[in-house]
Amino acid sequence: MSVIKSKNKNLIYPGLNWFLIFFLLPLTVILIYAVTAHSLVPGEPLKFTFSNFAVIFQKKHYLIILLRSLKISFLTTIFSIIFSYPVAYFLAKRSRFDKVLIVVLMIPFWINYLIRTFAWKLILSENGVLNQFLLWLKVIDEPVRILYSQTSVLLGLIYMYTPMMVLPLYASLLRIDNSLVEASQDLGASRIRAFFDITFKLSLTGIFAGTLLVFIPALGSFAIPAILGGTDSVMIGNIIENQFSRVGNWNFGSAFTVALAVLSIALVLFYSKIFGLESIYKNRDSS
Amino acid sequence: MKNKSSAILTIYTVLFFLYIFVPIILIFIFAWNSGEGYSFPIKGFTWRWFAELAGDRLAKEAIKNSIIIALSSATISTILATLLSIGLLKGLSRRTGVFLTLLILPVLMPSLTIGIAALVFFRTINFPLGIPIVIVSHVSISMSYVFLILMGRIESMPLDLQEASVDLGASWLSSIRDIVFPILLPAIIAGWLFAFMISWNEFIVTYFLIGGNMTLPVYIFSQLRFGISPKVNVISVLITLFTLSMIAILVASRKIYSKILIKERR
Numbered sequence: 001m002s003v004i005k006s007k008n009k010n011l012i013y014p015g016l017n018w019f020l021i022f023f024l025l026p027l028t029v030i031l032i033y034a035v036t037a038h039s040l041v042p043g044e045p046l047k048f049t050f051s052n053f054a055v056i057f058q059k060k061h062y063l064i065i066l067l068r069s070l071k072i073s074f075l076t077t078i079f080s081i082i083f084s085y086p087v088a089y090f091l092a093k094r095s096r097f098d099k100v101l102i103v104v105l106m107i108p109f110w111i112n113y114l115i116r117t118f119a120w121k122l123i124l125s126e127n128g129v130l131n132q133f134l135l136w137l138k139v140i141d142e143p144v145r146i147l148y149s150q151t152s153v154l155l156g157l158i159y160m161y162t163p164m165m166v167l168p169l170y171a172s173l174l175r176i177d178n179s180l181v182e183a184s185q186d187l188g189a190s191r192i193r194a195f196f197d198i199t200f201k202l203s204l205t206g207i208f209a210g211t212l213l214v215f216i217p218a219l220g221s222f223a224i225p226a227i228l229g230g231t232d233s234v235m236i237g238n239i240i241e242n243q244f245s246r247v248g249n250w251n252f253g254s255a256f257t258v259a260l261a262v263l264s265i266a267l268v269l270f271y272s273k274i275f276g277l278e279s280i281y282k283n284r285d286s287s
Numbered sequence: 288m289k290n291k292s293s294a295i296l297t298i299y300t301v302l303f304f305l306y307i308f309v310p311i312i313l314i315f316i317f318a319w320n321s322g323e324g325y326s327f328p329i330k331g332f333t334w335r336w337f338a339e340l341a342g343d344r345l346a347k348e349a350i351k352n353s354i355i356i357a358l359s360s361a362t363i364s365t366i367l368a369t370l371l372s373i374g375l376l377k378g379l380s381r382r383t384g385v386f387l388t389l390l391i392l393p394v395l396m397p398s399l400t401i402g403i404a405a406l407v408f409f410r411t412i413n414f415p416l417g418i419p420i421v422i423v424s425h426v427s428i429s430m431s432y433v434f435l436i437l438m439g440r441i442e443s444m445p446l447d448l449q450e451a452s453v454d455l456g457a458s459w460l461s462s463i464r465d466i467v468f469p470i471l472l473p474a475i476i477a478g479w480l481f482a483f484m485i486s487w488n489e490f491i492v493t494y495f496l497i498g499g500n501m502t503l504p505v506y507i508f509s510q511l512r513f514g515i516s517p518k519v520n521v522i523s524v525l526i527t528l529f530t531l532s533m534i535a536i537l538v539a540s541r542k543i544y545s546k547i548l549i550k551e552r553r
Contacts (some may be wrong), residue, residue: 003459004449004450004453004459004462005377005380005446006378007377007378007459008373008374008449009374009378009379010372010374011370011371011374011378012371012375012378012386013371013374013436014366014367014370015367015370015374015430016371016386018367018426018427019389019427019430022405022424022426022427023392023393023401023427024389024408025408026404026405026407026408027400027404029404029407029411030400030403030404030407030408033407037488039411040411044354083303084303086296086300086303087299087300089296090296091300094296094297095300095488104304105304105307107531107534108307108308110484110488110489110530110534111311111523111530111531112487112490112503112504112507112523112526113488114490114504114507114508114511115311115314115507115519115523115526115527116311117511117524118314118507118511118515118519119310119311119313119314120310121323121511121515122310122313122314122317122515123313125325128325129313129325129327141374142334159306159307159310162307163307164472166508212395216396217397217398219397220396220397220398220399220400221397221399222399222491223490223491226512227508227511227512230289237397237399240399241399241495244406244495245495250407253403254403254407257399257400257403257404257487258400259395260397260400261397264396264397264400265396266397268392268395272388
């Protein structure tokens with residue numbers, strides 16, 4: 001019996017080696033770049049330094065961008081929760097066509113996100129659809145400038161990642177047993193109290209899983225601020241791209257990249273400590 | 288009271304779906320607009336932008352490259368992920384948790400970090416940028432997704448099936464080929480399509496590794512940076528229609544397979 005298992009076990013090696021060589025090794029290489037001061041030359045001893053990381057916190061310019069990226073990603077997450085909660089609730093508790101609607105909701109996710117970003121450029125530009133609409137409604141007298149600002153980046157990110165919040169939220173709401181809510185109401189809780197004490201608390205797993213799926217990609221976004229943003233909305237991703245395609249300081253660029261990676265891995269580990277990684281797989285299954 | 292809140296929720300959900308789909312519909316509308324700008328009212332109907340795209344050599348090159356990259360990376364990653372998932376879930380008895388955590392990293396890490404890491408790595412070992420390393424990096428990303436898709440199916444398959452076939456005289460190889468593989472097939476097909484779509488849409492990693500070449504997303508990005516032309520709308524329309532047909536194929540293949548299963552059980 002165990003012969004089969006041990007033969008099966010050998011099947012992991014092609015994939016595992018690929019993963020080690022082309023995924024983990026490159027990550028190790030940028031980690032080395034991040035803690036050294038020069039480029040890697042075979043045979044030369046490594047000189048370790050933390051100055052690359054120190055620069056991020058010493059130069060005000062970089063610190064501002066780091067904090068701004070965190071702020072924009074945080075706001076994206078908050079808005080995506082607010083926007084998607086009623087929808088997820090409706091789909092899980094009030095709709096009979098929820099399975100179909102979830103599939104429909106995932107369609108834009110499969111359309112290239114540059115195309116969707118482009119759509120927002122059309123909507124937000126000075127003589128774009130939104131301005132025309134507002135002028136027609138007589139809400140404004142002259143076109144407002146929204147494009148190339150932090151607001152337009154935020155609008156783009158919220159649009160892009162809110163469906164990612166709906167999915168896990170819907171899955172967690174679906175699992176809640178309605179009789180729990182009914183029991184709390186029988187015991188005298190108001191509808192609002194029952195919602196916050198039962199439904200909302202039990203949906204927290206979904207909110208946290210969604211936060212991973214929204215916050216991390218938002219923090220690492222680079223195309224959306226590059227297309228929709230201006231000088232006041234440069235994010236970590238744009239700094240990193242700049243370091244590699246123009247400035248050419250690999251050590252500093254790597255330090256920024258490692259900071260981004262560590263931040264996201266820390267979030268994932270923190271999440272798996274509390275809820276277990278299985279809940280991520282399970283939530284993804286429902287998609 | 289309950290009806291009233293239900294009505295509000297329904298209206299909100301309709302508005303939400305409009306919010307998600309109106310931007311995409313707008314792109315479609317302007318692909319056939321004969322006016323130069325992007326504003327209402329629509330001036331007239333035209334196929335001009337389609338004709339212009341058809342004459343764009345760079346766009347055709349980009350489409351070709353995207354297809355090559357997506358086909359090869361999806362195939363490699365599906366093979367690797369299938370073997371890996373069988374080995375990990377039906378071979379390894381301990382420490383699977385560590386592997387699972389490692390394997391989910393490409394899914395949860397920003398693709399920017401993956402792209403930069405690959406760029407630095409391949410430049411350090413002096414490997415030239417271009418299509419081959421884009422394929423390699425796409426495989427590293429999509430392998431995890433295919434693995435996740437296969438996982439559910441493999442976990443529900445008891446090891447006894449494979450053991451029984453070996454007890455009855457099958458070799459290990461034929462137990463994999465004739466027992467395990469057919470059971471996994473629907474998940475393998477779904478995984479391949481998924482991997483194809485990931486590679487087809489992937490922009491950030493490709494952008495850093497493609498060198499002087501073009502893929503569709505990189506082409507769109509370059510168009511968006513140098514002002515916008517309705518050609519981008521046309522290409523968006525084509526990609527969207529292609530995507531929708533892929534989704535339709537995925538859904539249909541699942542339906543057909545489950546029908547076959549039901550018939551077999553009878």
